[in-house]
Amino acid sequence: MAEVNLRKVVKRYDDVEAVRGIDLDIADHEFVVLVGPSGCGKSTTLRMIAGLEDISDGDIMIGGDVVNDVPPKDRDIAMVFQNYALYPHMTVAENMSFGLRLKRYPKAEIKARIDEAARMLDIEELIDRKPKQLSGGQRQRVAMGRAIVRNPKVFLFDEPLSNLDAKLRVQMRIEIKKVHQKVRTTTVYVTHDQVEAMTLADRVVVMNKGRIEQIGTPNELYHKPATRFVAAFIGSPAMNFLPCQLEETAGRLHVRLTEQIAFPLPPARAARYQNAKSDQKLLLGLRPEHITEARAHAEPGVEAFDAMLDVTEPMGMETLIYFTLAGKQVCGRVNPNAGAHDGEALRLAVDLNNMHLLNEATGAVI
């Protein structure tokens, strides 16, 4: 059990910087997910922690010791790969015990550890099979078992669920969470799937272009994104961004979207955005669930307007609606009984208590 610290870690390939100076502190027992689009440097970061890639600059510490030049086998880590990387000529038990056998653990101890891990992962009856004879989900369990029996300081997961079909992925996600609740080993998990990141993580690290955009709990990232990238990346369907201006009308701050549509801001928001008034290029960020059908009675901060729906997508528990506002396609979520139909008008309401205001030039959330 150990914490992991990254200090200004840089990875350069020839003249390309894949990772551009990352600072990250991962606490003991913590489950941290690195998430971002492909090529954002998340896998490289993980591989540097594992020791599979040299670091070009900075320090990596595991359990307080700088491990920059420590080979992977002496870092006391275990890694689960996207394609499982099981040894095809060994049985499940041999796969799981390979590391322990290399370290010359006593036979009884090895057997005890394998039995425990197999029980935890529910693969006891597969123990004598070869990887070829296993399904994708079972292989993934074995790969996790191989990591667990080592009892390492840190677990590293490199997109472990990407090769599984959607249904199995949800199931394995829960398995991974359960395993972490039992073994409590510090875990660094890489994925490009924001749902996986949100559901698994104690804290999520959003990366983009070799830099960390934001670190926070799933709820922090969702409700208080720091940048446009995070706001757009986290959440599905994605947040709507509309060009807007702030203006003072009749003593109240309004956010103006078009000639016709301008909403008065709630007092708390008005105070916060007072200084942004002079900025010309602003974006209004609204999550789909904050654009709903208008209710009969007015609520503070919720403003109604009429929209002509382009497309509706009934999802069962809700209906996604798409309409055009200020030249942009906007997505909203309404009650399935709200009477939303393709090509028809609907009275909608925006919840400005949950709005975000962004500076279009810098991408920063104000």
Place this chain on the structure above:
Amino acid sequence: MSTLAIDKAGPTRKVKYGSMSRDRAWALRWSYFFLILFAAFSLIPPLYMLITSLKSSAEIGAATNPWWVFHPTLSNYVELLTSDQFLRFFWNSTVVSIVVVIVTMLISVPAAFALARMKFWGSATLATGVFLTYLIPDSLLFIPLFKMLAVFQDLTGITLLNRWYVLIFIYPTLTVPFCTWIMIGYFASIPKELDEAAIIDGASWLQTLTRIFIPVALPGLIAATIFAFTVSWAQFLYPLVLTTSVDQLVLPVGITTTLIKGDVFNWGQIMTGALLGAAPPLIIYAFLMDYYIAGLTAGATKG
């Protein structure tokens, strides 16, 4: 509008049902035609050898149907298998081939592993260089090699010329490059994560090679072994040039030099010797054929 357009674009020619199976039938007929042609082409000579080996010299010389044995005899086999000379050739060939296979594997497997996996400065150039050496034909090399061995003898006093074991040093120049190349290809088809997993599990490079790569690449390894054995078993030019005394000869050279006396060809024994000489590679192929094919087609499909 659009429905009209779709109607017009509908099928105008008669649909041929079952064309798939008809195509397949024709493909099969052609396949059989060429396969039978090829099989006949390669199997008739050994068959002729077998027929001839069962005849006495008198019958071979007689003007009877050459494709039939009228008085079958095993005398050729008995004579060869009881001849110390022939058994000596066989023994020389066996020892040379087995030692060459071992030497080749000991060199080319670690070499291929290093070239395929340990990315070091110049590894790609080296890998190409290894293959290029294979492209130089032995007919260009035998004179320089002979000269080198002669100079070596002058300098050190160690005689290697006209000794059967000189072939143990020479044959790997033929086998090592090709086997290294096969193994590079095979090792390269093993996913990178497999050795990364092994490294994280605590394996050294050597342990990764012996406990992961060699077992996983076993089909390729067997293909390379068969290749090395066949090359050393059948090599003719080098032993012809480098060995001369009868007790130093290997099988291919021994048969042609001792069973042809002047212009007298002892056909029965030549055919028998060639058949007996072809037996060991045949037996090895028969047992390991599946591995051999798997090795040669490695990486063609994802396993």
